[in-house]
Amino acid sequence: MLSIVDDLAGFGPLRMCAHAPSADDPDAADGLTGLRVLLVADVLSRVVELRGRTVLVGWTCPPAASADEAGIRPADAHGTPDEITEALGGPPAVHLTSRTYEGKDGLTLQIGEAVTGGREVRDPDRDPLALRLLLLGHPHHEPADISEEAVDASAAKLANWRKQVAAWADEPSKAMPADFVRDAMAALENGLDTPAVLRLLDELQAAEDVPGGAKFETFAHFDRVLALEIVRDVGRSHTTEVYR
Known part of the structure; x- marks a missing residue:
């Protein structure tokens, strides 16, 4: 299990490489596996950045x-692992892949x-971040079977959250509940457990x-x-209206 606190804390930039199959790769599992690799890399980078x-x-x-539609930030470099090492100014310390990684250096996720x-799960009329939410709801190391119905349910959930957060924003700001923050950060830092969050x-x-x-500050x-x-x-x- 990846431990961000123990293995990725340190000084200087953390370099990561996402070995993602392209969408037209015949072995890319409907084109979503590559997207999922990039998504996990994006989430991991955001967690590490929270630590400064x-x-x-x-x-x-x-x-x-x-x-881009799934909210994944652009890469700092593209190319072969050697080209990425040169572009990033050093070898990646973390490699993310859906396949077997044969490199010897760094951690592999x-x-x-x-x-x-x-099944067709992409709909131009649906919020593309619904797919991101759905993928975040699955443990990153386990296979995820994605259906159109599940993406629709995630879209409805996301809309509900946004409406509730907008209502909370009108209330006086309060400190985030310490126990929630502790549990959520532990889930992220000791296993990148987004389903738990x-x-x-x-x-x-x-x-x-x-x-x-307090709910508004925590969600934000x-x-x-x-x-x-x-x-x-x-x-x-x-x-x-109160959404629950």
Whole structure:
């Protein structure tokens, strides 16, 4: 299990390489596995950056519009592992791959395939970040079977969260609940357990003893890692209905 605190804490930039199959690779599992590799690299870099360390990321695949739509930040370098090493100013300390990585240097984080079974799960009329939320809900090292119905459910969940966060934003700001922050950060730093963080956010949303202002600050803070544009509807017209 990857431990960010023990293995990735340090000084200077952390270099990572995402060995992602391109969308037209016949072995790329419906084109989503490569996207998932890039997504996990994006989340890992955001977690490390929360601790104040700069992260540089290289991709062995070319830029993809699907990655941009899924909220994945652009790579700092593209090319072969050797080209990425040169471009980033040193060898990557972390390699992320859905296949067998034969390199000898650095840590390797294995990413499970994301498969659709031939089903069409992309809809231009649906929020593309719904797919990001759905993938974040699966342990990164396990295979994820993606269906259109599941993506639709994630889109509805994301819309619900945004409406609730917009309502909480109107309440006085409060400190984030310490126990929630502790548990969520432990999940991220000791296994990149995004499903646990999503479950904790669900529990926080339903907690009647936590002020709305504290919920807003907490959702906004952890969206720095989740990158779901949770606060996108803040300031827009919204109803006073309570979403639970």
